[in-house]
Amino acid sequence: MQGKTISQSVIRRLPRYYRFLEELHREGMEKISSRELSERMRLTASQIRQDLNCFGGFGQQGYGYNISELKDKIGTILHLDEKRNVILIGVGNLGRAISEHLDFSRFGFELTGVFDREPSIIGRKILNLSVRDVATLREFCTENRVDMAILCIPRTGAQEVVKTLYACGVHAFWNYSHYDILADYPDAAVENVHLTDSLMTLSYSMNEELCPTSGSNE
Amino acid sequence: MQGKTISQSVIRRLPRYYRFLEELHREGMEKISSRELSERMRLTASQIRQDLNCFGGFGQQGYGYNISELKDKIGTILHLDEKRNVILIGVGNLGRAISEHLDFSRFGFELTGVFDREPSIIGRKILNLSVRDVATLREFCTENRVDMAILCIPRTGAQEVVKTLYACGVHAFWNYSHYDILADYPDAAVENVHLTDSLMTLSYSMNEELCPTSGSNE
DNA sequence: TAGATTGTTAATCGATTAACAATC
DNA sequence: TAGATTGTTAATCGATTAACAATC
Numbered sequence: 001m002q003g004k005t006i007s008q009s010v011i012r013r014l015p016r017y018y019r020f021l022e023e024l025h026r027e028g029m030e031k032i033s034s035r036e037l038s039e040r041m042r043l044t045a046s047q048i049r050q051d052l053n054c055f056g057g058f059g060q061q062g063y064g065y066n067i068s069e070l071k072d073k074i075g076t077i078l079h080l081d082e083k084r085n086v087i088l089i090g091v092g093n094l095g096r097a098i099s100e101h102l103d104f105s106r107f108g109f110e111l112t113g114v115f116d117r118e119p120s121i122i123g124r125k126i127l128n129l130s131v132r133d134v135a136t137l138r139e140f141c142t143e144n145r146v147d148m149a150i151l152c153i154p155r156t157g158a159q160e161v162v163k164t165l166y167a168c169g170v171h172a173f174w175n176y177s178h179y180d181i182l183a184d185y186p187d188a189a190v191e192n193v194h195l196t197d198s199l200m201t202l203s204y205s206m207n208e209e210l211c212p213t214s215g216s217n218e
Numbered sequence: 219m220q221g222k223t224i225s226q227s228v229i230r231r232l233p234r235y236y237r238f239l240e241e242l243h244r245e246g247m248e249k250i251s252s253r254e255l256s257e258r259m260r261l262t263a264s265q266i267r268q269d270l271n272c273f274g275g276f277g278q279q280g281y282g283y284n285i286s287e288l289k290d291k292i293g294t295i296l297h298l299d300e301k302r303n304v305i306l307i308g309v310g311n312l313g314r315a316i317s318e319h320l321d322f323s324r325f326g327f328e329l330t331g332v333f334d335r336e337p338s339i340i341g342r343k344i345l346n347l348s349v350r351d352v353a354t355l356r357e358f359c360t361e362n363r364v365d366m367a368i369l370c371i372p373r374t375g376a377q378e379v380v381k382t383l384y385a386c387g388v389h390a391f392w393n394y395s396h397y398d399i400l401a402d403y404p405d406a407a408v409e410n411v412h413l414t415d416s417l418m419t420l421s422y423s424m425n426e427e428l429c430p431t432s433g434s435n436e
Numbered sequence: 437t438a439g440a441t442t443g444t445t446a447a448t449c450g451a452t453t454a455a456c457a458a459t460c
Numbered sequence: 461t462a463g464a465t466t467g468t469t470a471a472t473c474g475a476t477t478a479a480c481a482a483t484c
Contacts, residue, residue, distance in 0.1 A: 011423070012415075015418035015419060016412075016415060018418065019412075042401070078418050078421050079425045080421060082425065084421075084424075092315075092319065093315040093319045094315045094316075096311065096315065097311040097312045097314065097316075101310065101311045102413065102414065102417070104417075107418060108421065109417075109421075147424070148424060172424035173420075174416070178237070182260075189423045190420075191416050191420035193416055194233070194234075196237070196320065197234060198233075199320070199322075200236065200296050200325060202408075202409035203298060203302075203327075204229055204296045204297060205390075205407045206302075206390035207297045
């Protein structure tokens with residue numbers, strides 16, 4: 001379908017476009033030009049048109065872009081309209097927060113299984129699901145379709161769990177652990193969330209002089 | 219001190235260097251060459267040397283880099299050795315998870331205040347801190363030094379809170395809300411964490427054919 | 437010293453921006 | 461039709477990679 005492969009830079013901007021378009025749609029706006037969108041998103045109109053044209057001509061000369069239509073088009077590109085089953089491994093603070101805080105269904109995901117290895121946690125309820133023993137993971141994945149796994153466990157546990165999951169055909173991971181999945185499974189779909197990296201980046205920038213005007217070149 | 223400004227691409231790689239060096243240090247390794255580090259991190263040796271040389275010559279010809287020393291140098295660049303006070307706004311699932319899951323002290327941060335607006339939550343304990351009424355935020359920030367705020371509240375609440383905080387001199391934000399702080403305060407130090415963007419990116423990549431070998435150019 | 441590996445300059449590559457013809 | 465704004469090509473910019481002289 002797509003002629004060329006899409007660069008990572010473009011892909012990483014798509015969710016942001018989607019969020020902005022969702023918001024504009026909610027506000028009742030019908031159309032928008034690349035110029036106006038560029039001002040709101042603080043990027044260039046050129047970039048927006050380039051990005052969108054990776055996927056086809058979604059706009060109309062002299063008019064702009066239909067917001068609702070464009071939002072849906074990007075949603076389709078992101079596969080948000082497909083139903084996928086997700087399981088969560090690790091029901092600590094983070095796992096519980098992610099599963100209860102995020103509305104997965106907005107993105108086509110449904111949480112269908114929740115696992116932990118702590119006996120004291122197994123059997124508890126998370127949303128409408130009772131926490132299963134991670135020892136039964138293989139069994140669960142063979143009996144149920146699982147499209148993606150969220151890993152909220154430490155690095156060591158993650159390696160073991162991914163091995164099991166990958167063997168069962170689960171090749172997509174939302175990885176909050178620091179285990180480097182791609183090193184072992186280069187063809188897996190992996191999205192790493194390194195909260196500590198983000199915190200360190202902030203740490204760097206908060207102490208830099210925030211004076212873009214001071215241009216001493218000596 | 220620094221001759222040139224450091225590009226965002228370089229800065230974003232620093233935490234990852236730090237993590238890898240920490241791990242190598244823990245494993246007891248003493249020195250490493252840019253080539254070996256490049257293999258472990260899956261990037262080029264050139265890039266590593268370029269990146270590090272933005273901040274000075276940390277290596278030694280014919281030898282490589284001293285791991286412990288380099289780790290500390292990068293830690294200093296990231297200001298991880300400075301003590302900063304942090305407050306958390308919003309003690310829902312996410313706020314609680316972040317404050318209890320992450321060890322802030324590893325990065326020089328100390329959590330000194332926790333706020334919410336829900337009467338049912340105010341007064342509860344998070345770590346060793348009892349949750350304060352967000353109405354007392356201004357008071358707290360004038361009486362105590364606050365270097366950074368973590369925002370785990372919805373967009374609407376965030377706008378209000380940032381206004382108060384910014385006026386009190388808090389100019390750094392770890393922002394889990396979808397409120398666009400930089401639009402209103404362009405000189406603030408902001409690190410946005412958009413978990414949903416990450417999820418959408420994964421959604422995109424998990425359905426792409428993961429066949430880098432298939433090179434049909436038609 | 438010879439070997440290894442950095443620091444740094446030059447070459448390449450890719451991503452962003454600018455420009456403008458196409459077209460609604 | 462005239463005006464607006466896209467889609468797309470060309471120009472620019474920045475980041476990555478390669479190469480190699482400096483040096484431990």
